[in-house]
Amino acid sequence: MVDPGHGGDDGGAKGPRGLKEKTAALEIGRAVAARLEAAGFEAAVTRDDDTFIPLWDRARAANAQGADLFISLHLNAARARAARGSEVYFLSLGKGDDDEVVAVENAGAGAGPGSPDSVVASILDDLAQKAFLQDSERLAVAIQGQLNRLAGIKERGVKQAPFIVLRGAAMPAVLVEVAFISNPKEEAKLKEAAFRAKVAEAITLGVRRYFAETNGGVRRRTVGGPG
Numbered sequence: 001m002v003d004p005g006h007g008g009d010d011g012g013a014k015g016p017r018g019l020k021e022k023t024a025a026l027e028i029g030r031a032v033a034a035r036l037e038a039a040g041f042e043a044a045v046t047r048d049d050d051t052f053i054p055l056w057d058r059a060r061a062a063n064a065q066g067a068d069l070f071i072s073l074h075l076n077a078a079r080a081r082a083a084r085g086s087e088v089y090f091l092s093l094g095k096g097d098d099d100e101v102v103a104v105e106n107a108g109a110g111a112g113p114g115s116p117d118s119v120v121a122s123i124l125d126d127l128a129q130k131a132f133l134q135d136s137e138r139l140a141v142a143i144q145g146q147l148n149r150l151a152g153i154k155e156r157g158v159k160q161a162p163f164i165v166l167r168g169a170a171m172p173a174v175l176v177e178v179a180f181i182s183n184p185k186e187e188a189k190l191k192e193a194a195f196r197a198k199v200a201e202a203i204t205l206g207v208r209r210y211f212a213e214t215n216g217g218v219r220r221r222t223v224g225g226p227g
């Protein structure tokens with residue numbers, strides 16, 4: 001399940017030349033889904049137009065369709081304009097590595113029918129992802145490695161954060177901050193189909209590597225176990 005972030009009234013971050021995160025995320029999402037399909041995977045998207053979908057409903061859609069992976073796509077924003085490259089996150093049940101990013105990405109949670117209105121629902125959603133944290137980290141590492149190669153960045157590691165959109169996913173789940181929309185150079189690149197295709201290729205290679213390791217029995221999933 002490919003999840004283009006934001007949409008509708010929730011525009012997400014904005015580039016210095018006006019590119020909206022919701023627009024770039026949708027176009028990257030389409031490219032990623034198409035590339036995954038070309039590689040033999042069955043890809044679905046949480047949104048294929050400029051619609052707002054509550055954060056909780058995105059993981060629910062993935063669960064309902066029995067998705068094997070959940071990949072949420074976003075664009076980063078930083079005060080430092082030179083910040084560049086990709087950051088791949090998996091869920092933290094506690095404090096995250098970057099509070100500012102979390103505040104922006106969780107802003108779309110909102111209230112209403114899509115949000116859990118009881119503590120119990122919230123805990124159950126947390127547990128859904130908790131069983132997959134090890135696999136989520138492995139998926140994050142696999143994708144981060146490919147995106148580092150694309151950006152020419154050597155040692156950037158994966159991060160953890162309490163992103164609401166990941167909490168209810170009952171499968172390995174990551175959130176990819178594909179590039180810094182706040183960086184004028186990366187904003188310009190995001191408008192190029194060729195760059196989006198390279199991002200899609202990198203993410204697809206990461207997914208392939210993840211499944212190759214899984215099928216090779218490198219690490220077994222512990223469902224319902226501690227941690």
Ligand SMILES: [Zn+2]
Pocket residue numbers: 005006012013021073074075104105
């Ligand atoms: Zn975002």
